[in-house]
Amino acid sequence: MSGSNTTDFINPSTFILLGIPGPEVAHVWIAIPFCTMYTIAVLGNFTILFVVKREQSLHGPMYYFLCMLAVTDLVLSTSILPKTLSIFWFNSREIDFSACLTQMYFLHCFTGMESGIFVAMAFDRYVAICDPLRHSTILTNHVVAKIGLAVVLRGGIFVLLYPFLASQWPYCRTNIIPHTYCEHIAVVKQACADIRVSIYYGVFLIVSGMGLDMFFITVSYIQILRAIFSLPTKDARLKTFETCISHLCAILAFYIPALFSFLTQRFGHNVPQHFHVLMANLYLLVPPMLNPIIYGVRTKQIWDRLLRLITHKGT
Template sequence: MSHSNATGSPNPSTFILLGIPGLEAAHVWISIPFSVMYAIAFFGNLTIMFIVKMEPSLHGPMYYFLCMLAATDVVQSTSTVPKMLSIFWFNDREINFSACLTQMFFIHCFLAVESGIFVAMALDRYVAICNPLRHSTILTTPIVSKIGLAMLLRCGLITLPCPLLARQWPYCRTNVILHTCCEHTAVVSLACTDIRISSYYGLFAAILLMGLDVLSIVVSYTLILRAIFSLPTKDARLKTFGTCGSHLCAILAFYIPCFFSVLTYRFGHNVALYFHVLFANVCLLLPPMLNPIIYGVRTKQIHDRLLHFLIHKGT
């Protein structure tokens, strides 16, 4: 496919997504686990939202935040996987310049939104454990809605300059992106100009969003653990800590791959490019796939309602 449309003009009309560099011959085989992961993420998160909507006893702060998390996972995975699979299955590598920047925004914005929702869920656990008598009066439905909207606006406004800056750079060398999606660094590295502003702002946004989120979660759980250890009996401590189990598992499934990917990208200069791209895709798909499994298995109310629905439907 010709790359001449990227030459001689400030911006190309289209970018070419190469896929996974060096593993093009294996794209069809690689697509199998990714399509399975996407199917689990898509239908699993829709199931979580359906169960919460249909069951009045689940209409509370914890489950509203869980629905926000599920909706975020659906948007995040859908913003990348369909195009990735079209590359793997149909060799459909072209993506419009504006569509590429839109995908960039959705990838980074909703990755940050997911991180913010984990902070909101940590706040919910803190109030439920440290101030249980006022939990329902502090985290009312309007307050929960405002928290969700604030997280979305925060991430949207802070992420928006990334594609806006990327739009300003001239791409006069090549329009081939060595990735399966329009990830920020993969796109701006193609610019034939000084991109330090984009690089610095991307780092600033990551620290401002996810860095502060991690700090907030650590502070929340420090206070939660202090409250748990002050309980009089071991059984009470274990039972109370058990209410945080699903949230902690989801946090680890989200942040550990993200930080490992960042460290590998920053310091793994001898690591093959295909590994970076593969692992970046796993980081985008693993949490959306695991979250409905974690909450479906570990949260008794959701587990019971799902079994009830399946048994009732089967009869």
């Protein structure tokens, strides 16, 4: 009996990614806005890195964290979009099992890193507003490097269990994944085993990762708002708050789609599958596209340096 059961277990060498199930005929057209968002993300984030590297005056904690965010956004969007476009435009749906696990690791790892970077940026804003005289002594280059290393290690180590567990399950149902990329839950759902360990660990990472990050960001901004409202004049309050607007916009652009995708995937059983997949793509593409725009437009120092570099080259 046990022998006949084990012969049914097939661990496929490849998976088949369906893309967005349902509107397959529209894949070619859906790829156009996806490609546009990716192009803007690549150009925008490389511009941020170039401007910060060129301008010595931007070599400070806020801009170091912004560079970390730009690198994370580049890796995050690149980990999914080339394969997605190959599905939409060339019908290249096969992905090797090991490549699928690698993609799973990178996209979840760098999603966790991005969340951690937002916490670091909130801490930077907290120190800059609540204890401005000690900002340069608290957030030294050494401390910024340690924070960056902690963010990378947290994202890299805790997500290792995702592909490890996924590689242990027997896959005997199908090798077809109704998604554009190898998202953790979408992959392990194809296993013919009790995958509750994977599901519970996924929920644990969301709560202990993004959940705690959102808590720390909220606490930081409560203290920031208290400090702002204690300022004597309305102009001073407004000017100080404006230094946080870019960070707040970037946080909203990241967490709202991510949480919406997480909640609809686990609890929105009546939500169509193609809507799940579309939201799962947008929350990995929209923030990398918006972040350089938000910081480039809202941060005067970056905007001024960019204009100076453009006009200098033009002359």
